[in-house]
Amino acid sequence: MTVFVTGGAGFIGSNFIFYMFDQHPDYRIVCIDSLTYAGNLSTLASVMDNPNFRFAKISITDKDMVDKIFAEEHPDMVINFAAESHVDRSIENPSIFLETNIIGTQILMDACRKYGVKRFHQVSTDEVYGDLPLDRPDMFFTETTPLHTSSPYSSSKAGADLLVLAYYRTYNLPVSISRCSNNYGPYQFPEKLIPLMVINTLEDKSLPVYGTGENVRDWLYVEDHCKAIDLIIHNGKIGEVYNIGGHNEMRNIDIVKMIIKAIGKDESLIKYVEDRKGHDQRYAIDPAKIYNELGWIPETKFKDGIQKTIQWYLDNRSWWGEIISGEYRDYYDKMYSGRLS
Ligand code: NAD
Numbered sequence: 001m002t003v004f005v006t007g008g009a010g011f012i013g014s015n016f017i018f019y020m021f022d023q024h025p026d027y028r029i030v031c032i033d034s035l036t037y038a039g040n041l042s043t044l045a046s047v048m049d050n051p052n053f054r055f056a057k058i059s060i061t062d063k064d065m066v067d068k069i070f071a072e073e074h075p076d077m078v079i080n081f082a083a084e085s086h087v088d089r090s091i092e093n094p095s096i097f098l099e100t101n102i103i104g105t106q107i108l109m110d111a112c113r114k115y116g117v118k119r120f121h122q123v124s125t126d127e128v129y130g131d132l133p134l135d136r137p138d139m140f141f142t143e144t145t146p147l148h149t150s151s152p153y154s155s156s157k158a159g160a161d162l163l164v165l166a167y168y169r170t171y172n173l174p175v176s177i178s179r180c181s182n183n184y185g186p187y188q189f190p191e192k193l194i195p196l197m198v199i200n201t202l203e204d205k206s207l208p209v210y211g212t213g214e215n216v217r218d219w220l221y222v223e224d225h226c227k228a229i230d231l232i233i234h235n236g237k238i239g240e241v242y243n244i245g246g247h248n249e250m251r252n253i254d255i256v257k258m259i260i261k262a263i264g265k266d267e268s269l270i271k272y273v274e275d276r277k278g279h280d281q282r283y284a285i286d287p288a289k290i291y292n293e294l295g296w297i298p299e300t301k302f303k304d305g306i307q308k309t310i311q312w313y314l315d316n317r318s319w320w321g322e323i324i325s326g327e328y329r330d331y332y333d334k335m336y337s338g339r340l341s
């Protein structure tokens with residue numbers, strides 16, 4: 001079995017590669033990643049020498065190179081994690097989001113049609129459903145909730161989802177889609193809420209909380225996401241969408257306070273800053289379908305997962321130290337200087 005993992009040098013893709021080698025050591029895994037600012041080859045150091053692993057520095061928007069690697073490897077499955085993934089960056093510069101997230105997905109699926117695959121799996125997001133009101137805790141996203149996006153990022157992901165379903169209906173491409181809630185865990189790029197707050201707390205820097213901090217996200221430990229995708233690509237139905245989420249809703253401000261307490265610092269580090277434009281209020285997944293059909297349930301409780309994650313950032317300062325001293329520093333200054341000054 002040869003599996004292409006696109007975006008495998010990023011946060012979830014790399015964790016998925018580790019999970020797959022653990023579960024299916026005999027599979028051949030080819031990681032296709034263009035190594036944008038969010039991709040980090042050092043993350044994959046532990047699998048680089050595995051004879052069943054190949055890394056290919058290719059953009060999914062490069063049709064010729066995508067064709068070439070399909071011709072060389074003839075994958076059985078393609079799992080598409082590659083994306084521009086950060087909402088704030090999409091507000092600053094939408095173009096690259098449409099290019100990578102929509103056109104890149106189309107180029108991959110065209111190659112899948114040309115060479116034939118058993119499965120093309122699209123890793124999507126709960127953000128395609130838009131948001132839920134804060135005062136309706138009874139409401140959840142199901143797979144039939146209408147798409148209703150807020151940001152250029154979520155719109156590009158929704159566009160890709162529609163294209164994937166169109167390739168199923170029009171060309172019979174054997175596809176599946178998963179829409180997961182917010183992930184956290186090792187190797188998450190420090191632009192995202194949890195690693196940003198952990199690192200700033202460790203460094204005694206201000207903690208920029210957008211708006212009132214009352215926005216709610218449904219947090220899932222990354223390994224539980226990987227397990228769900230593994231189940232879907234092997235046992236999930238072709239042409240179907242599966243929501244993934246752990247019924248673990250938390251307000252941003254509560255997460256930030258939890259991190260401060262765990263690290264032993266003071267809440268005076270918190271700074272309420274200008275809100276994100278179009279900021280989604282609340283995400284909450286109803287995971288009944290994946291539970292009923294595939295028996296998936298999340299295994300890691302938030303209180304354990306957040307401890308493990310904080311410990312990982314404490315133990316891997318060199319991984320994030322390199323990131324925050326490079327291009328990311330310019331991004332951070334640009335995004336936060338107006339807000340924090
Ligand atoms: P990430 O930003 O950490 O990693 C993205 C990876 O894709 C990087 O390695 C980057 O180099 C690579 N990439 C970007 N453009 C590429 C291109 N043109 N060609 C090849 N590779 C390219 O993202 P992540 O958080 O790991 O998210 C992975 C996927 O999961 C995304 O599709 C995202 O929409 C989805 N998702 C993320 C979350 C979350 O909480 N992080 C939740 C649900 C779904």
Ligand code: DAU
Nearest residue numbers: 085086087125126127181182191192193208209210215252
């Ligand atoms: O729900 C799934 C999505 O989760 C994925 O599709 C995205 O790829 C992923 O980035 C994530 O999107 P969010 O926008 O929810 O994640 P982020 O970590 O950027 O922000 C989480 C919440 O924290 C959000 O309400 C904004 C807030 N926030 C974020 C940052 C970076 C702050 O208050 N301060 C910050 O500095």
